[in-house]
Structures are given as C-alpha cells and as structure tokens.
Amino acid sequence: MTVTQPSSTTGTPAPPAAAEFHAFSGSDDALARHLFALPRDVVERTLWALLLQSHDGAGILVQERAEPGDSVARVQSWTGEDLGSLPARLLALLPAASHQELRTSLLGHGDYVDLGIVLCPPTPRGAFGHPLKLHTGSGVRAYVVAR
Template identity: 45%
Template sequence: MISFQGFFGAPQDVARQLFALPRSVVSGSYYALLLESDAGADVRVFVRADPADDHGEVRDWTGSKLGDLPERILRACWSTSANEREVAKVIDSFGPYAVRGGIMCPPSARGAFGHQLRRHDPQPVVRALVVS
C-alpha cells in the first residue's frame, strides 16, 4: 500500500502532525519526507533491504524548490497501475542525492523527520509531504 500525506502550516504545527504519524509510516522498506519553505527544499529518503532491518540507506537532496515533484508523486499514486516501485522511481529520479549507508533506521516519525524539520523552523510556513 502507498501512503501519501501532506501538511501545510507553521513549522511547529507541521512538526506536531508529522510526529503523531503512526509507527507504520517509518517501519517499511521505503519512505520519504519532502519539505519546502522560504528557506529552501529538501527530500530525505530512507531505504532498507527488509522492513525488519535496523540499518539502511539515507538519501538526501537539498535545493531551492521541489518544483513539480509532489504533483508527479501524486500522479504516480493515482495512476491505474500504481505500485510502490513506480512511486519510488519518481522520487529517486529527482536527485542527485547524497547517499549514506549503514544508518540506523529511526523507530518513530519524530526520529526520522525531526532533524530535517529544524532547517525550516524560523520560517512562517512549511509544506511537508510524507510518502511511505
């Protein structure tokens, strides 16, 4: 199953919503957080070979705007042939990503998304999308 959740508002309000997401959002083998504010945009993707793995790969992209990436992800989710691989392909093709392997996979949304959100704290509004 593909999950696509969006949040828009003050960073502290978005953080509260993100941190309240169920553990299942960050327990899969592939999930991503996309953020955009006046401070810029970033994408963080977590990948593990097996959902039971404690460690995996983290892919980071940072830039000024997400452009049409959110719309392309939503289109992939809504297509009649939607599957996890197609959605991941859309996200993965957005790069180039800085890739780090052997990273401990956080057991909660707060652990997975908290660090990335700090970059957007001083901004009045942040947009966040979670794909899992």
C-alpha cells in the first residue's frame, strides 16, 4: 500500500505528495525486494522512518536531516515487542502531515537510542538493508514513512 496525492482531474499527474507511506508484508526476502525497489527520493527526504514488525519483535529507524539536501543526518532507533497502533496513527496523518507532526508521532512512541550523526545512505538498499536483517522468516511487516 502506498499513500500519495491523487492525480489531478486534467489528466496530468499531481506533484509528489509532501509525505508518503508505504506498507508491505510477507517474507523477509519479499520485503527486501519491495523496500529496495522504492524510489531513491524516499531516502533523500528530510525525514524518513522504517518500521518493522515480526516474530522477532519490532524496530523503528528514523533518519532526520537538519536541512534538505544535507549529506549527513541524525539517526535514532527504537526496539520493542510491538509497534502497536503507530502505523495506523501515522497513516491517519497523511498525506498532508508536516515534518513536525510526523516527527512527534514517531519519537513519541517510546525511548529511542540516538545513534548520532551519520552519512545518509544514497539508496533504499543502503538505508533499509541492515535493519531488515534483524527480522527473518515469513509474516514480517514493514512500513516506510517519508517527508
């Protein structure tokens, strides 16, 4: 599932939505194919988050650039038993959610570990590959939100 702005009625596509939400479920291999196929601009956004849920538990990785186009960003992570209603709460905010609304909703979910300022991964594979390795087997759910 992907949430974006609908096309205009004149037949010309609308500009990309300010915020995007992508949801996938299946095996870790299937999720890798879906996540790595996302457009590069998803990880070039000022704020993006990867939410994962599986029998191994739940995890969230949030990357936030100070300014659009920065080559470095602050990364924070959360791990726990369950994402709870967070994906539904994020989806309810879209597609018009502001950067601050998404940030507040994400970081209000629990106690995050600040991983510091890191180089921004240039591709979805670079951004999502390592966290996905922590969730194996079938029945994995992945959500990506970007603004």
